[in-house]
Amino acid sequence: MEYSLLILITPFVLFLFLGLVGGKLKPKSAGIIGTLGMTLCAALSYTVAYQYFFGIGKTSGAWSSIIPFNFEWLRFTDLLHIDIGILLDPISVMMLVVITTVSLMVHIYSLGYMHGESGFQRYYALLSLFSFSMLGLVIATNIFQMYIFWELVGVSSYSLIGFYYQRPSAVSASKKAFIVTRFADLGFLVGILILSYYTGTFDFAALTASNAELVTTSLAGGTFLGLSLATWALALIFMGGAGKSAMFPLHIWLPDAMEGPTPVSALIHAATMVVAGVYLVARLFPVYFFAAPDVLEMIAWVGTFTALFAAIIAITQTDIKRVLAFSTISQIAYMMVALGVSDYGGHDGLGYMSSMFHLFTHAFFKALLFLGAGSVIHAVHSNEMGAMGGLHKYMKITSWTFLIACLAIAGIPPFSGFFSKDEILSAAFHNQPVIFWTLWIVAGMTAFYMFRLYFRIFWNGKREYKGLHKPQESPFSMVMPLVLLAIFSIGTGFIHFADFISSDNMPFHTHIDWKGVAPLSIAVALAGIGTAYAFYFRESRKSSVIAGKMGIFYRCVLHKFYIDEVWMWITRTIIFRYICDSIKWFDRHIIDGAMDGISWTVQKASTSIRGLQSGYVRFYVYVFVAGTLIIAAIALFA
Amino acid sequence: MIRIEYYLIVSTLMFFIGIFGFITRKNMIAILISLELVLNAVEINFAAFNRYLFPERLEGMFFTLFGIAITAAETAVALAIIINAYRSIGNININNLTKMRG
Amino acid sequence: MNPIINLIIFALLGVAMLALSVMAITTKSLLRSATYLLFVLLCTAGFYLFLNYHFLAAVQVSVYAGGVVILFVFAIFLTTDKDEARIKGDIRRYIYGATTILAGIVLTAFIILKREYLYSDNKSMLGDKEIPIQQIGQALMGTDKYQYLLPFEILSILLLACIIGGLLIARKK
Numbered sequence: 016m017e018y019s020l021l022i023l024i025t026p027f028v029l030f031l032f033l034g035l036v037g038g039k040l041k042p043k044s045a046g047i048i049g050t051l052g053m054t055l056c057a058a059l060s061y062t063v064a065y066q067y068f069f070g071i072g073k074t075s076g077a078w079s080s081i082i083p084f085n086f087e088w089l090r091f092t093d094l095l096h097i098d099i100g101i102l103l104d105p106i107s108v109m110m111l112v113v114i115t116t117v118s119l120m121v122h123i124y125s126l127g128y129m130h131g132e133s134g135f136q137r138y139y140a141l142l143s144l145f146s147f148s149m150l151g152l153v154i155a156t157n158i159f160q161m162y163i164f165w166e167l168v169g170v171s172s173y174s175l176i177g178f179y180y181q182r183p184s185a186v187s188a189s190k191k192a193f194i195v196t197r198f199a200d201l202g203f204l205v206g207i208l209i210l211s212y213y214t215g216t217f218d219f220a221a222l223t224a225s226n227a228e229l230v231t232t233s234l235a236g237g238t239f240l241g242l243s244l245a246t247w248a249l250a251l252i253f254m255g256g257a258g259k260s261a262m263f264p265l266h267i268w269l270p271d272a273m274e275g276p277t278p279v280s281a282l283i284h285a286a287t288m289v290v291a292g293v294y295l296v297a298r299l300f301p302v303y304f305f306a307a308p309d310v311l312e313m314i315a316w317v318g319t320f321t322a323l324f325a326a327i328i329a330i331t332q333t334d335i336k337r338v339l340a341f342s343t344i345s346q347i348a349y350m351m352v353a354l355g356v357s358d359y360g361g362h363d364g365l366g367y368m369s370s371m372f373h374l375f376t377h378a379f380f381k382a383l384l385f386l387g388a389g390s391v392i393h394a395v396h397s398n399e400m401g402a403m404g405g406l407h408k409y410m411k412i413t414s415w416t417f418l419i420a421c422l423a424i425a426g427i428p429p430f431s432g433f434f435s436k437d438e439i440l441s442a443a444f445h446n447q448p449v450i451f452w453t454l455w456i457v458a459g460m461t462a463f464y465m466f467r468l469y470f471r472i473f474w475n476g477k478r479e480y481k482g483l484h485k486p487q488e489s490p491f492s493m494v495m496p497l498v499l500l501a502i503f504s505i506g507t508g509f510i511h512f513a514d515f516i517s518s519d520n521m522p523f524h525t526h527i528d529w530k531g532v533a534p535l536s537i538a539v540a541l542a543g544i545g546t547a548y549a550f551y552f553r554e555s556r557k558s559s560v561i562a563g564k565m566g567i568f569y570r571c572v573l574h575k576f577y578i579d580e581v582w583m584w585i586t587r588t589i590i591f592r593y594i595c596d597s598i599k600w601f602d603r604h605i606i607d608g609a610m611d612g613i614s615w616t617v618q619k620a621s622t623s624i625r626g627l628q629s630g631y632v633r634f635y636v637y638v639f640v641a642g643t644l645i646i647a648a649i650a651l652f653a
Numbered sequence: 654m655i656r657i658e659y660y661l662i663v664s665t666l667m668f669f670i671g672i673f674g675f676i677t678r679k680n681m682i683a684i685l686i687s688l689e690l691v692l693n694a695v696e697i698n699f700a701a702f703n704r705y706l707f708p709e710r711l712e713g714m715f716f717t718l719f720g721i722a723i724t725a726a727e728t729a730v731a732l733a734i735i736i737n738a739y740r741s742i743g744n745i746n747i748n749n750l751t752k753m754r755g
Numbered sequence: 756m757n758p759i760i761n762l763i764i765f766a767l768l769g770v771a772m773l774a775l776s777v778m779a780i781t782t783k784s785l786l787r788s789a790t791y792l793l794f795v796l797l798c799t800a801g802f803y804l805f806l807n808y809h810f811l812a813a814v815q816v817s818v819y820a821g822g823v824v825i826l827f828v829f830a831i832f833l834t835t836d837k838d839e840a841r842i843k844g845d846i847r848r849y850i851y852g853a854t855t856i857l858a859g860i861v862l863t864a865f866i867i868l869k870r871e872y873l874y875s876d877n878k879s880m881l882g883d884k885e886i887p888i889q890q891i892g893q894a895l896m897g898t899d900k901y902q903y904l905l906p907f908e909i910l911s912i913l914l915l916a917c918i919i920g921g922l923l924i925a926r927k928k
Contacts, residue, residue, distance in 0.1 A: 632747055633684070637676050637851055644859050651866070654758055655765050655805065657872050663769040663802075665863045667776050667795075669856035674780030676852035682785050682831055686792050689823065690776050693799050704806040705872065711886070711894055714808055715903055721818050722910050726917035728823050732830040733925035739834040 016071070016083035019063050019101050022111065023154065025056045026147035030140050037136030046129075049139035050122040053146065057115035067108045068515060078520040080104040080220060082156055094215040100156035102219065105516045106297055106371055110153035113378045116503070117286040118146045120496035121278045124386050127492035128278055128393060138178060142282070145171040149287045153294060157217035158207050161295070165203070165255070168291060169196050172283050176275040188271040195268040199258020206251030209244060213237070219298060226359075227305040234306065245306040253296060253314060260292025261344045262351060263321040264581075269344055273336040273398075277389030280336060284343055285385050286378035293350040293374055300367055300518055304359045315355025319450045322348035326460040330467070334398045335388050338468050339381070342424065345457060346377050352454060353439040356446035357518060364518030365525065366446070369438030372512040376431035379507060380423040383500035384465075387417040390493055391472055394486035400471045407473040409486040412494050414473045416501040421469045423504045425462035425540045431508030433537070438512075438525065441532040458536055462543025470551035660701035668694035681735045681745040685728065692724050765805060772798040789827040796820050809885050 029052040037045045072078050085100035122142060129138055148167035155161035170193075177189030211217050213233045222230060230245060237244035256262075261269040269289065273280055283289070296303060296314065303311045322345045329341035350370045357366025390413045395402055407414045423430035426437070436458060443451040488494065513525045527533050627638075667690055674687030696717045703713020739745050772795055779791035796819040803812035898904045 633676050633678075633848070636672070637855060640672055640676075640859065641855055644855070644862055648862060651862075655762060658867055659765065659769065660802065660806075661867045662864065663772060665860060665867065666773050669859050669863075670773070670776045670780060672859070673852045673856045676855065677848055678780065680785060682827065682834065683780065683788055686788050686827065687780050689792055689819075690779065690795065693796060693819075697799060697802055700803055700806050700808055700811060704808070710901070711891070712901065714811055714886070714891075715894065715906075717808075717811055718814060719903075719906055719910055721814055723913065725818050725823050726914050728826055729921045730917050730924070732826055733921040735830060736833055736925045745834050 016063065016066065016081060016103065018059065019103065019154075020084050022056055022059045022063065022115070023101070023147065023150055025052055025059070026143045026150065029053075029143035030147055033136055033140035033143060037140050040136060042135035043126075045136040045139050046122075046126045049143055050119070050126065052143065053115065053119045053122045056146070056150075057119045060111040060115040063103065064108050064112050067103055068105075072103075072105070072108075076521065078105045078515070078517075078522075082220075085156060092215065094221075095211060095217065097159045097217060098157055099160055101154045102156040103154070105520065106294065107153050109371065109375060109516065110294060111150065113375055114146065114149050114153065114287050117378055117382045118142070118149075118282055120382060120386070120500055121282040124281075124389070124493050124496040125276075125278045127490040128389055129276060130490075132276075134178070138175075138276070141171060141175050141178070142279075145175060145283065145287075149291070152291060155219075157219055158210070158222070158299075159217040161298070162200075162203065162207055165259070165291065166200065168259075168288050169193060169200065172272075172288050175279045175283060176272045178276055178279065179274070182274070185274040188268075188274040192268040192272045195265055196258045199265050200255050202251040203255020203258075206248045206253075206255065209248040209251070210234075213244065213248075222299065223301040227302040230302050230306040242309075243307070246310055249299070249303055249307040249310045250313065252299065253292075253310060256292030256295040257317065258292070259295075260289050260347045260351065261321075262292070262317050262348065263324055266321065266325065266344050270337050270340045273334070273340050277336065277385060277392060280339070281382045281385030281389065284340060285381035289343060289347050290350065290374050290378070293347060293354065293370060296351070296354050297367065297371060300354065300357070301359065303354075304357075304518075311355050311357075313355075315352050315447065315450060318348040318351030318355055319453050320348075321345070322352065322457045323453055323460075326457045326464065329464045330460060333400045335391070335400060335403075335468060335472065336385075336398055338464060339384055339388060342384075342461065342465065343381060345461060346373070346381065346424070349436070349439055349454065349457075350374050350377070352450060353442055356443050356450060358446075360519045361517070361521060362523050362525070364523075365438060365513075366442035367518035368513050368516050368523075368525070369435060369442050371516045373432075373435035373439055375510075375512070376423070376435045376504070376507050379500050379503040380420040380430075380432055383416060383420040383497060383504055384424070386493070386497055386500065387413050387420060390489045390497065391417075393489055393493070400468075403472045404475040405473070406486055410473075410488050412488060413497060416497040417469060417473065419501045419504055421465045423508075424465050425544060426458055426536055427462075427540055427544075428533075428537065429505070429508060431504050431506070434508035434527070435512075437527055437533050437536055440536055444532055455535060455539055459539035459543040462540040463547050466544045466547035467551050470547060474552050657701055657705040660697060664694040664697040664701070667691075667697075679746050679748060681738070681747050682732075684747060685731055685735070689724065689728070692720065696720050761805075768798050768801045768805075772802075785831045786828065789824055789831060792827070793820055793824045796824065807885055810888055810891055 029049055033040075033045055033049060040048070066072075067081070071081065081103040083101055083103065085098050088097045088099050090096040122139070125138065125142070129135055132138070145168065148164050148171050151164035152161055152168055155164060173189050173193040176192050177185050179185040180189075207217070210222070210230070214222060214229050215233070216222065216229070234243070234245040234248065239247055242250075254265075258265045269284060272284060275283070303314075325341045325344035325348065329338050329345065332338045332341060350373050353366040353370035353373065355366070357364055357370070359367075390410065391403065391406060392398055394406070394410060394413075397403070419430065423432035426433045428434075440451060440454055440458070443454055511525075514522045517523055671687045671690030671694065674690065675684055678684050678687060699713040699716045699720065701713075703710065703716075707713070735745055742749055775791045775795045775798070779788050779795060782788050782791065796815060800812040800815040800820070803809075803815055894902050895907050896902075896904055
């Protein structure tokens with residue numbers, strides 16, 4: 016399986032090639048080279064996945080972890096060393112497939128979507144860099160390698176979000192994304208340091224081995240501010256994950272990140288980077304479960320709240336990409352909740368499995384939604400719903416594929432989202448009723464806002480598009496990924512995921528609970544769709560009447576509960592004014608004062624002796640000889 | 654009989670004449686000539702000490718030998734620098750060469 | 756040779772050497788200065804002959820007198836410009852220099868004359884004979900103790916570096 020290293024090398028070489036000599040290539044050939052490279056990468060991933068799942072992966076009934084390549088990079092102690100390696104186990108192989116597939120689709124799609132943009136070669140170089148970092152993240156053998164690639168993902172997403180760097184809003188959005196995730200990563204790093212300081216290892220295998228025994232024993236007993244050290248370490252690590260996965264209250268960067276090109280949103284904010292946090296928690300799941308179940312519970316509640324919160328906001332937004340952004344936050348929160356409510360082992364680990372399942376299906380239908388939205392934006396040159404409507408007759412394929420994705424995310428069988436969402440709901444049902452009912456409501460809201468989006472774009476009256484901008488179907492390179500992803504969105508739900516992924520790597524059986532959870536979720540989804548149909552299928556004023564009645568609440572939601580403003584207030588008022596200003600005063604007066612005093616003294620002293628450094632060699636010789644003589648005299652007579 | 658002190662006195666005087674020249678002259682070539690005097694005085698000392706105090710050994714003589722070679726090398730480089738300086742500032746007055754600029 | 760005549764010749768050489776040194780650093784003409792230097796160096800070769808270092812004397816004449824002084828002459832030709840104004844000697848500098856070297860001479864003379872040098876006047880003890888060139892050659896090319904192959908090779912690299920450095924510095928841009 017050594018060739019799996021190529022999965023990592025290919026995009027990196029592509030990045031170097033396109034980044035260094037891309038400018039000399041024609042834009043089109045740069046794009047084609049990037050796409051071909053990604054095709055190779057995807058083909059390799061599929062081969063690895065096939066070999067793993069249908070060949071060598073299973074040993075005595077359980078999925079094993081295979082490390083086909085490991086390179087010891089920095090050695091601190093015998094145990095504590097930073098490696099760069101490849102870890103193949105069910106979730107990493109699944110992620111390989113997801114990332115390379117979505118990335119390939121985005122590469123193909125971008126050939127059409129980004130056609131004629133300046134910086135086309137740079138765009139493909141950055142896409143390759145992003146794919147490289149993300150692939151490196153998922154195959155990390157140890158937490159430190161993961162952290163390295165984690166930061167690389169942050170950097171490459173920063174440059175992709177800020178791709179239109181001439182646009183101030185894009186620049187500030189990219190900065191915001193970078194700073195917020197970086198702030199969260201600080202927690203991640205501190206968590207890593209605590210964890211590795213006590214356990215003496217970075218290795219995932221060593222950390223999770225035999226029910227995370229190493230962590231529970233080595234961190235046992237330590238407490239800080241009333242919480243155990245394990246809780247602190249894992250909560251801090253989760254903070255990093257929450258930053259990347261846009262959990263409340265660190266979600267504020269994701270809606271703004273929609274300033275990037277739409278295919279980038281599909282790649283980064285649907286399928287890959289935002290699920291990194293989920294993947295991180297899943298990777299360390301045994302550690303969380305055995306060492307800090309309280310953190311897991313916290314994850315569940317944070318996820319539940321975020322899911323509800325984001326869904327409420329998504330209902331009111333009019334920018335179609337922002338709707339999708341909030342829907343992403345909500346769906347990622349679903350995955351987090353599933354991890355939070357999961358138990359360990361066998362059927363009890365249903366939450367873990369369903370989280371990964373939802374990650375898998377969500378990647379495809381959300382990428383499809385983003386790419387479909389991109390196709391619409393490409394046609395009407397606007398992000399606002401107000402500029403759309405009645406597009407169904409102009410863009411048949413986009414409309415149909417969008418509908419499939421909406422059905423999938425709403426959870427209508429037999430589309431994939433139904434299966435994964437149903438597993439999550441039943442995992443929550445067995446664990447915590449409050450969470451279950453909240454998620455159930457969120458499922459209804461999801462169906463509502465997705466179909467609000469769908470109807471307002473593609474139906475909702477017969478707008479006349481006059482002039483040059485008559486919308487038309489997108490080119491083949493954009494439609495083809497849509498169709499492929501639509502097929503995935505339908506088909507992936509039928510994979511029996513529990514055979515492949517489970518918390519303890521032992522396959523187990525699941526079944527859809529047709530008497531309990533499934534009808535409930537279908538019912539609420541249908542209710543949501545029905546409401547959306549009533550409000551938005553035809554042009555009507557019903558929705559605005561209701562919005563008017565909601566008054567303050569509606570305005571709150573429209574402004575995303577003023578969370579951005581709260582953060583601004585925290586940074587501006589509390590941090591800048593009270594903390595920074597006092598530090599600034601200290602810096603100006605005490606530290607600068609001391610430094611100025613020193614420099615003033617030195618300057619005075621040097622001015623007084625500057626005459627010695629005249630630059631006249633003869634004077635130096637004179638001083639040298641005189642000094643030598645004086646020293647000799649002292650040595651002789653003293 | 655020639656005593657060792659005779660050599661030492663001659664070399665001492667020559668050494669300090671060289672230093673005097675170094676301090677007082679302004680022309681860089683003259684300074685270099687003064688430097689040659691200083692080095693020459695030192696080499697006489699090496700040879701004299703070797704012959705009088707350790708006649709069965711050869712270290713002093715070899716020191717002189719290597720000293721001569723190094724002096725030759727140093728002179729060659731120094732003169733190259735002086736010629737270069739002359740090209741850039743038009744004279745070889747050391748007072749005009751107080752800044753190491755290209 | 757008669758010791759008295761020896762002493763007289765030595766004294767003549769020493770006095771000539773010092774006088775020429777003084778002239779070399781005081782004359783205003785650089786070319787003369789270089790010529791005086793040449794004679795100083797030749798006198799030094801004479802000293803080496805007195806010390807029975809014939810090889811050293813030969814090296815002194817060939818390297819110094821033959822090489823270095825020629826270099827000086829060329830450098831003087833290349834750099835002296837016609838209107839080199841006589842720079843008025845700064846009297847303070849002369850005073851500084853004079854006091855410094857007087858102090859130095861006094862100090863050194865004090866050291867030299869106060870010491871007893873433990874050597875006999877016996878000529879056989881002084882090794883008053885020429886060192887065979889074969890012995891010098893073996894010492895230069897050997898790697899044992901008191902043999903000098905390594906310094907010799909390092910010196911050759913140094914000289915090479917000097918050639919390259921000299922060329923690089925002096926070449927026309």
